[in-house]
Amino acid sequence: MSSTPSRTEKANAIRALAMDAVQKAKSGHPGAPMGMADIAEVLWNDYLKHNPANPEWADRDRFVLSNGHGSMLLYSLLHLTGYDLSIHELQNFRQLHSKTPGHPEYGYAPGVETTTGPLGQGITNAVGFALAEKVLAAQFNREGYELVDHHTYCFLGDGCLMEGISHEACSLAGTLGLGKLVAFYDDNGISIDGEVEGWFTDDTPKRFESYGWHVIPNVDGHDPAAIKAAIEEARAETSKPTIICCKTVIGFGSPNKQGREECHGAPLGDEEIALVRETLGWKYEPFVIPEELYHAWDGRAKGGEQEDEWNDIFEDYKEAFPELADEFVRRMKGELPADFLAKADEYIKQCQADAEKVASRKASQNTLNAYGPLLPEFLGGSADLAGSNLTIWSGSKGISADDASGNYVYYGVREFGMSAIMNGIALHGGFVPYGATFLMFMEYARNAVRMAALMKQKVIFVYTHDSIGLGEDGPTHQPVEQLTALRSTPNLQTWRPCDATESAVSWKMAVSRNDGPSALIFSRQGLAPQARTDEQLAAIEKGGYILRDCDGEPEAIIIATGSEVELAVAAAEQLSGRKVRVVSMPCAEAFSAQRADYRESVLPSSVRARVAVEACHKDYWYKFVGFDGAIVGMDTFGESAPAGDLMKHFGITAEKVVEAVEGLLK
Secondary structure (H helix, E strand, C coil), X not given: CCCCCCHHHHHHHHHHHXXXXXXXXXXXXXXXXXXXXXXXXXXXXXXXXXXXXXCCCCCCCEEEECCHHHHHHHHHHHHHHCCCCCHHHHHCCCCCCCCCCCCCCCCCCCCCCCCCCCCCHHHHHHHHHHHHHHXXXXXXXXXXXXXXXXXXXXXXXXXXXXXXXXXXXXXXXXXXXXXXXXXXXXXXXXXXXXXXXXXXXXXXXXXXXXXCCEEEEEEECCCHHHHHHHHHHHHHCCCCCEEEEEECCCXXXXXXXXXXXXXXXXXXXXXXXXXXXXXXXXXXXXXXXXXXHHHHHCCHHHHHHHHHHHHHHHHXXXXXXXXXXXXXXXXXXXXXXXXXXXXXXXXXXXXXXXXXXXXXXXXXXXXXXXXXXXXXXXXXXXXXXXXXXXXXXXXXXXXXXXXXXXXXXECCCCHHHHHHHHHHHHHHCCCEEEEEEEHHHHHHHHHHHHHHHHHCCCCEEEEECCCHHHCCCCCCCCCCCHHHHHHCCXXXXXXXXXXXXXXXXXHHHHHHCCCCCEEEECCCCEECCCCCCHHHHHHHHHCCEEEECCCCCCCEXXXXXXXXXXXXHXXXXXXXXXXXXXXXXXXXXXXXXXXXXXXXXXXXCCCCXXXXXEEEECHHHHHHHCCCCEEEEECCCCCCCCHHHHHHHCCCCHHHHHHHHHHHHC
């Protein structure tokens, strides 16, 4: 090898590391890294703006590996270019506590921008990254000061394009003119089941042309000159996102397995790896990279220079626009405005004083009108239901291809796409994204909600029309089991407030938490305000608190959320001869995280007679009432009828709660 390795030799370093790591782990996907190595080499060495010594640099390019099963491609790139990812970590690929899990996971290895693996979500996250860049640039850049100016590059494969979410995201990306998004389609014709022509014959270039993308077809993915020319063309097109369709050979360099499904998701085997080494002229032992190659790949010096240049721009920007500069730093750090919490508390007290009967979806909009002016980082939206979800507030301004200076995205009927795009926005930094749909249609977005929780991102999922109480639209639109799914998701907090005050608190808690997403669940129907002392008002944040109490230790406890809290209070009043406590539990996860002594003070273990009431599935509540308790709720789907008739039909009434309590106290 010469002192200046060729492009092919640099790409072969990726191939060798990928096949060796998969072989050592005895599992993994060597085919994609070996097939896309040439594309990655050109992109990372010639174009990607990044600093391995500072993976958090605000104006870095974002790189997303949407076909995340090819994770050794990304790990090899990070290792070779100088990120803090040692060869030892590559040797521990797919092993417990390594920084190199089977699919890229955010927060494990530096330089991994998002967790990928569920196909189609990576490209959708990339749309979120590109959207965030465009909006942030419109909000902060000034003439002569391009503070925000970076690209989002995404690798994706046939599987990503077969997933429906890719249509949702890429369609919207074209509409919004995300010109700094460049996708590389690894068109190798192979998936797990074999040659995709048996089940995937889409004309991908025409498909993306119809979305309004710039399409570069038929690029030889093993020809560095062709790849470089395509990237130049993509970067020159600033009004549209670009897809570069690269023809590649999966498992490139493997004499007996390249171009076949055998190399997609299994180790090549020792004999085949020996043949690969011979074919590629790779003379080194497993996990050995010559110093000349490390030197050729090392991106730290170049990245440091690029960041220094940006820092110089920022210093000039700070002098010209000191307030904007401070705001940019605050937002990119994810810090709240200094006065937000105090002003939120003032608004919460005002809600309590006003004591207004209002649907919690309307209370949510009122809260947005109060909090929105305090939070320029808000980036809201709805999946074509803004008039029902009430996510538009007085300061909302829509974002378009021509004007991205606003703070509201019309996502269209794209619940899954919206949710995964919000994940990308949150990961990019500078925004607190929220987006809404009906609670029932959380089901379309379920996996993106899970990914937000897995990555512990501050994403706010707003779900309205929260029970059979939405009425006449019927069981297709009436959520029953969805709250259970949300509440059982690790790292996710689910708030179902009972009135305007609890609604304001739920927004405050969602905005102020930094260790995961929140789901805010709001009603269609009006909810009565609840009386509270200052102590009770403060306790709402704990997720569960005593709303109505009795003298001495209670005989029975009624636990309720949302619209059913007023039923619980009414039932307690009808049980005037009994010592009954009513507990409002707007967020069971927050309550469960409280100290044991607080939980015991609210739900004393000595009180066995417990009734939970919620117009959704019963099963979740056994954890609080025990199998000796009672649950007034749903164990079937709903029906189409006015809300009041449905509540009576399914027994979600104060009278049924009274019966349940009396039955336990016999």
